[in-house]
Amino acid sequence: MMHMADALISPAVGGTMLATTAGVAAYSIKKLQNELDEKKIPLMGVMGAFVFAAQMINFSIPGTGSSGHLGGGMLLAILLGPYAGFLTMASILLIQALFFGDGGLLAFGCNVFNLGFYTCFIAYPFIYKWFTRKGITSKRIFAGSMASALVALQLGAFSVVLETLLSGKTELPFEKFVLLMQPIHLAIGIVEGLVTAAIITFVWRARPDILEKAANEEAFGNISMKKVLTALSIAVVVVGGLFSWFASANPDGLEWSIEKTAGTAELEAPDGIHETLSEIQSKTALLPDYDFKASENEKTAGQAENAWPAVNAGTSVSGIVGGALTLALAVFTGWVIMLIKRRKIKTTA
Amino acid sequence: MSNMINSLSNMRLLDDLARKETFIHRIHPLIKLLTTVVYLTVVVSFERYEIIGLLPFIFYPILIFAFAELPVAPILKMILLIEPFIIGIGILNPLFDHSKVLFGGIAISKGWVTFLSILIKCSLTVTASILLIATTGMDRFAVALRMLKIPKIFVLQILLTYRYISVLIEEVSRMIRAYSLRAPGQKGLKWSAWGSFAGQILLRTFERAERVYQAMNLRGFTGEYYTGDIAKLSFKDLAYFAAWSLFFIIARIYNIPVLIGSLFTGVI
Amino acid sequence: MSHHKIEVRNLYFSYPDGHKAIKNMSFSIYHGESIGIIGANGAGKSTLLMLLMGVYFPDGGEVLVGDVRVTKKTLPMIRQRLGMVFQDPDDQLFMTTVYEDVAFGPRNYKLEEEDVERRVMQALEKVGIPHLKDRAPYKLSGGEKRSAAIASVLSMQPDVLIMDEPTSGLDPKSRRRVIDLLKSFEHTKIITSHDLDMVLETCKRIIVIKKGEIAADGTAVDILSNEDLLNSCGLELPLSLQKCPVCGTSKGKFGYIHEKIVVDKEAKKELRLTRE
Amino acid sequence: MSHHKIEVRNLYFSYPDGHKAIKNMSFSIYHGESIGIIGANGAGKSTLLMLLMGVYFPDGGEVLVGDVRVTKKTLPMIRQRLGMVFQDPDDQLFMTTVYEDVAFGPRNYKLEEEDVERRVMQALEKVGIPHLKDRAPYKLSGGEKRSAAIASVLSMQPDVLIMDEPTSGLDPKSRRRVIDLLKSFEHTKIITSHDLDMVLETCKRIIVIKKGEIAADGTAVDILSNEDLLNSCGLELPLSLQKCPVCGTSKGKFGYIHEKIVVDKEAKKELRLTRE
Numbered sequence A: 001m002m003h004m005a006d007a008l009i010s011p012a013v014g015g016t017m018l019a020t021t022a023g024v025a026a027y028s029i030k031k032l033q034n035e036l037d038e039k040k041i042p043l044m045g046v047m048g049a050f051v052f053a054a055q056m057i058n059f060s061i062p063g064t065g066s067s068g069h070l071g072g073g074m075l076l077a078i079l080l081g082p083y084a085g086f087l088t089m090a091s092i093l094l095i096q097a098l099f100f101g102d103g104g105l106l107a108f109g110c111n112v113f114n115l116g117f118y119t120c121f122i123a124y125p126f127i128y129k130w131f132t133r134k135g136i137t138s139k140r141i142f143a144g145s146m147a148s149a150l151v152a153l154q155l156g157a158f159s160v161v162l163e164t165l166l167s168g169k170t171e172l173p174f175e176k177f178v179l180l181m182q183p184i185h186l187a188i189g190i191v192e193g194l195v196t197a198a199i200i201t202f203v204w205r206a207r208p209d210i211l212e213k214a215a216n217e218e219a220f221g222n223i224s225m226k227k228v229l230t231a232l233s234i235a236v237v238v239v240g241g242l243f244s245w246f247a248s249a250n251p252d253g254l255e256w257s258i259e260k261t262a263g264t265a266e267l268e269a270p271d272g273i274h275e276t277l278s279e280i281q282s283k284t285a286l287l288p289d290y291d292f293k294a295s296e297n298e299k300t301a302g303q304a305e306n307a308w309p310a311v312n313a314g315t316s317v318s319g320i321v322g323g324a325l326t327l328a329l330a331v332f333t334g335w336v337i338m339l340i341k342r343r344k345i346k347t348t349a
Numbered sequence B: 001m002s003n004m005i006n007s008l009s010n011m012r013l014l015d016d017l018a019r020k021e022t023f024i025h026r027i028h029p030l031i032k033l034l035t036t037v038v039y040l041t042v043v044v045s046f047e048r049y050e051i052i053g054l055l056p057f058i059f060y061p062i063l064i065f066a067f068a069e070l071p072v073a074p075i076l077k078m079i080l081l082i083e084p085f086i087i088g089i090g091i092l093n094p095l096f097d098h099s100k101v102l103f104g105g106i107a108i109s110k111g112w113v114t115f116l117s118i119l120i121k122c123s124l125t126v127t128a129s130i131l132l133i134a135t136t137g138m139d140r141f142a143v144a145l146r147m148l149k150i151p152k153i154f155v156l157q158i159l160l161t162y163r164y165i166s167v168l169i170e171e172v173s174r175m176i177r178a179y180s181l182r183a184p185g186q187k188g189l190k191w192s193a194w195g196s197f198a199g200q201i202l203l204r205t206f207e208r209a210e211r212v213y214q215a216m217n218l219r220g221f222t223g224e225y226y227t228g229d230i231a232k233l234s235f236k237d238l239a240y241f242a243a244w245s246l247f248f249i250i251a252r253i254y255n256i257p258v259l260i261g262s263l264f265t266g267v268i
Numbered sequence C, D: 001m002s003h004h005k006i007e008v009r010n011l012y013f014s015y016p017d018g019h020k021a022i023k024n025m026s027f028s029i030y031h032g033e034s035i036g037i038i039g040a041n042g043a044g045k046s047t048l049l050m051l052l053m054g055v056y057f058p059d060g061g062e063v064l065v066g067d068v069r070v071t072k073k074t075l076p077m078i079r080q081r082l083g084m085v086f087q088d089p090d091d092q093l094f095m096t097t098v099y100e101d102v103a104f105g106p107r108n109y110k111l112e113e114e115d116v117e118r119r120v121m122q123a124l125e126k127v128g129i130p131h132l133k134d135r136a137p138y139k140l141s142g143g144e145k146r147s148a149a150i151a152s153v154l155s156m157q158p159d160v161l162i163m164d165e166p167t168s169g170l171d172p173k174s175r176r177r178v179i180d181l182l183k184s185f186e187h188t189k190i191i192t193s194h195d196l197d198m199v200l201e202t203c204k205r206i207i208v209i210k211k212g213e214i215a216a217d218g219t220a221v222d223i224l225s226n227e228d229l230l231n232s233c234g235l236e237l238p239l240s241l242q243k244c245p246v247c248g249t250s251k252g253k254f255g256y257i258h259e260k261i262v263v264d265k266e267a268k269k270e271l272r273l274t275r276e
C-alpha cells in the first residue's frame, strides 16, 4: 500500500483530508470510550506495532517489477473492531511520519484515510461482516478477508490517485496513473488478503477470545454508520469546496491566509513590509515576473504550455547564482555554529 | 528483516538524541510542533516547478542540526532511505512530460524540473519531521498533543504503540538470531517456517504486551502519562515561533535566491 | 493494621488453554510477615502472585486483601498498597530511561517533582544503580535490568512487597544488597525464589507449592531443613544447610545435614582440604 | 583436535550508542577445557559470548575458532560447531511446541526423522522435561523455558557448548541436573554464571571480567577462594567456600574462609546450632 508523502500534496488537499480524518477519529474515540475494556488497550498497541513492523517488509509484485507492502487495515479492523482499528492505524502512521518521514505530517490525513477509512468503515462492516454473519469458520474468514482486502485496497489506491492529481504536484495524466495504480494494488490486495486470512485464522485458533470480542462489538448499528457517512460526505464537500475555492482564487491558500492575518491588527508590520517590498520590487525589477501574478499561471499549468512561469535566461542565471549562494551561506552558517559550539564544549571541559 | 532492525535502531537513536539538553531541545514541544507544521505547509505550498525558491528553506534544518548538536551522517542516512520511494513516484514525471524549457541557457525537460522540485520538497519535509522528533522525543511530543486537546485515549494509544514496536521488533530480532544460530547453513528464513514465525511473534507479543500493560497498571497508571515538569510557554518559545514563521513567510513571498542572484550578477 | 492481611480461600485457576495451574489453595498472611513461596519449576508460584495482584482472576475461590475481595472494581484501591516485581524484568521496564521508569509510579500518585526525584534516587541507591539512571532500559545487561525493575517498585513505597525471583541473574554483591534490602523492609513481603539460601535469610515462614497445590506451610527452618519434603517437591537443601566442605567428614552430626558434598572430589583435592 | 581451540586476540567492542563493553581482551581456550566466565552485572560477559558466536562483530581484534577467523563468511561453518544457550530463554525458542523447537537444529542437519526423534527425546530427558514436549514454549514457566532452551542446544550435539547463566531461574533439582550434564559433557564448554558454586563444580579454569577487561584468569580454586579479588570485582566467595554454619566458630582455619555467616543470627538460633 502506498503512502502519500508531504511533498506530493498541496496544503488544500492535505488540510481537507486532515480535517476529515480528525472528524472520523473523534467519532471513533467517542464510540470507543463507552466500551473500552482493560484488555483492549494493550491489544491495540500490540496490533499497531505488529502492523507497523509488517509494513516494513516489502515484497515484490510478480510481473510488475515493483514492490509493495501490507496496509494492515483489514487486520486491525477484524481484530480490534472498526473504531479501535481506525485509531490504531492513525497512531501507526503518525509514528511513521515522525520517525521515518514515511508519509508525513501534512499527508497524515490522506494516509489515515486511504489505509484506515476504507478498511475499517467500508470493507469491514459491509464485506467482512457479511461473510462472517453466520458465525466464524476458517473458510468464511478466508473469503471475507480476501474480498474485503481487495475492495479496500482498490478504494485506497483510487483515493491516492485522486489526492495526487488534485494536489497537482506531478505530471501524471489521470488515466495512466489509474492504470498504473489499480492493477498494482490488485496484486498487493491479493497478498494482503492472504496474509490477513492466515493471521486471523491463526489468532482465531490460538486465542478465540480476541476475535469474539471484536466481533461482538454491537455498537456498529447501521444507522450510526449511515450518519457517519453522510456527515462525512458533507464535511468533505464543505471543507473541500472551501479549500478549493480559495485555492483557485488564490492557488496558494497560504498566501491568502497570510494576507488575511496580515490585515489584522497584531500583524500589521508584515503587511507594510510586504507592500513596500513589492513596490521596491516593481520599481527595481529585481524580481522579474516573480510575484503573485505568476501564481495565476499555475492554475492552468496542467493545460497550456504558456502556463510555465516565465523563465528567461536572465532570471535563470540569477536564480542559479542566487541558489548556489543561498546554499553555501546556509551550509556555512551551520558549520560556523557547530564550530563555535564545539569550541565552547572544549573550553568548558 | 534487517530493515526492521535498522528502523528500530533508528528510532532508538532518535530517542537518545531527544534526551540532549540544548537550547532547541528546551523549546516547548508544542512550539516545535507548530513551527514544523508551518514549515511543512509553506514548503509544500510551492508550485511544482519551483526549485530555486525552495532553497532558502534549507536554513531551517541546517540551523536545527547545528544548534541541537545532532549528528548529520546517521540522520542523513535515514532521510536517504526514504528517497527511493519518492524517486519512484517522481521519476514518472520526466516520462510523462517531455516538453522542454530553457533553464540557464540549457534546454531541459519540464518533467525533470518537477521531479527535482518534488525531490527537494521531500527532502525538506522528511528532514523537518525527523528533526522534530529528534529534538523533542516521544514523551514530550505526547505532551504537545495533549495541549492541542487531542483525546487522552489516542495519545495513550500512540505511546503504547510506540513502546510495543520495540518490544515486537526485539522479539523478532531475537527469534531470527536464535534461528540463524541453529540453522547455520541457511540464508534467511525457510519459507515453511514463516507461518509459524509470524504467528509466534504475534502471540508472544500479545502476551508480553499484556504483561507490560499490567505492570503499568500495578504502578498506578490510569491512562495519563506524567512526564515530569514541562514548563509553561515562555516568551522565548513564542519568539522562536514568531521568528521562524516570519522567515518562512518572507522566503515564501520573495524568491530570496533570485533576489541575491540578481543583486550579485547586477553588481558584477 | 489488619488491612494488610492477605487471605486466599479455595483458589482455583486455569490458563485459557485449560492448563490447571492452581488447585484449591488456601492460606492467610498477616501484617509484617515475611513469606517465602518455593516449589519446582512450573509449580505455580508466579501464577499465584499474579492472582494476588489481580493480574489474573481466579476461576474459583477468592483473594482478600485486608477484607476487600480482589475484583475488577476494587483493583485500583488494592494495587496502591501492593508492589510487585515480575519474574521477567523486561515486562516491567517500559519507559525510555531508567530514571523515567522508576519515576513512573510516584508520578502517577501526583507527587511533586522534587519528591519524585528524591524517591527515585533513594530507590536507585538501594539497589546500587544510581549510575545507570540515564541509560535506556533495553540497553542494560540482564542483571542491571533486574535491579532497575526492583527500584521501580521500591520507589512506590508499597505496604506489601511481592517479588518473583528477585535475585535471579544478580551478581553476588547485588544479591547481597537485595537480601539486606528485604531484611530491612518492615511491612509484609512475599517472595518466590529458587535461591533457598536467600529465602532462608529473609523469610520466617515458607509455603511450598507442588503442582499447583500447597505441599507444606511452616517456619523457614522447619521446612528448609526437611530434606525429604524438599526432595519430593523438586527442591534441595539450601547450600548453607548442606554438608560443609570443611567439616564435611563429620557426617550426620545434625539431623538435617546429610549427603551431598558441594565441592566435588577433584576440586577438593586441589584445595588440599585435609582435616586437621 | 586443534580446531576446537578458541582464541581471542585484543578484542574491542562498543555498542552502537558508544558504550564500550569489551576492551582489549585476549585469551585462548583449548580443546576439552571447561571455562567459567564470571563478573559483576554489566561486566560484559554476555557481550563476550555474543562476540564468540559471531552474533556481534568486534570493532578491533579478532576471534579465531580453530584457526578460522569469525567473519560473516565463516559464520555458517563456525556455528555448526558451537552451540549457545542465551541468557534469556525467550531469545531461544521460536517454534510452536517444545518438541519442534528441540528438533529444529537436528532437522537442519537433514537427519532421518527417527534420529531426530531420538536426539530430541535424549535432550529432553537430560534436562528433565520430556513431559513438556507438546506444550507451546511461550506458555511455559520461567524455569521450564530455560530447560527447553538448554535442550534445544543439546540436541544439536555441538563440539563447543556455550551457556549464558544456564542455571538462573532453575529449581534446585533442575540446577543439579544441569550441573551433572555439564560435568558429563566432554568437549569444550564455556559458562557464565553468578552461581559461583555451580562454576566451582563444573569449571576448571575461570576468567574474571571487570568493566569489559580481564581482571584475572586462573584455576577455579585459586580464583574462587581469593576473596579480595572477588570482592573487588563485585563478587563474593561461593557459598560452599564461605564459612560453614556448623563449624562456623573455627574461623580462619583455612586462609580463604573469612567473615560472612550465611544463616543469619536468628535462623541460627532457631536451628539451635550449638557447637558440640
Ligand SMILES: Nc1ncnc2c1ncn2[C@@H]1O[C@H](COP(=O)(O)OP(=O)(O)OP(=O)(O)O)[C@@H](O)[C@H]1O
Pocket: C015, C016, C017, C019, C020, C021, C039, C040, C041, C042, C043, C044, C045, C046, C047, C048, C087, D138, D139, D140, D141, D142, D143, D144, D169, D171
Ligand atoms: N500463559 C500460559 N498458558 C498456559 N499455561 C501456562 C502459562 N503460563 C504458565 N503456564 C503453566 O502453568 C504452570 C505454572 O506456571 P508458573 O509460571 O506459575 O510456574 P512457576 O512456579 O512460577 O515456575 P518457575 O519457577 O519456573 O518460574 C506451568 O506448568 C506452566 O507451564
Ligand SMILES: Nc1ncnc2c1ncn2[C@@H]1O[C@H](COP(=O)(O)OP(=O)(O)OP(=O)(O)O)[C@@H](O)[C@H]1O
Pocket: C138, C139, C140, C141, C142, C143, C144, C169, C171, D015, D016, D017, D019, D020, D021, D039, D040, D041, D042, D043, D044, D045, D046, D047, D048, D087
Ligand atoms: N544493546 C546495548 N546497547 C548499549 N549498551 C549495552 C547493550 N547491551 C548491553 N549493554 C551494556 O554493555 C555492558 C555489558 O553488558 P553484558 O550484557 O555483556 O553484561 P553481563 O556481564 O552479561 O551482565 P549480567 O551479569 O547482568 O548479565 C553493560 O554495561 C550494559 O549496560
Ligand SMILES: [Mg+2]
Pocket: C045, C046, C047, C087, C164, D141, D142, D143
Ligand atoms: Mg515463575
Ligand SMILES: [Mg+2]
Pocket: C141, C142, C143, D045, D046, D047, D087, D164
Ligand atoms: Mg549477561
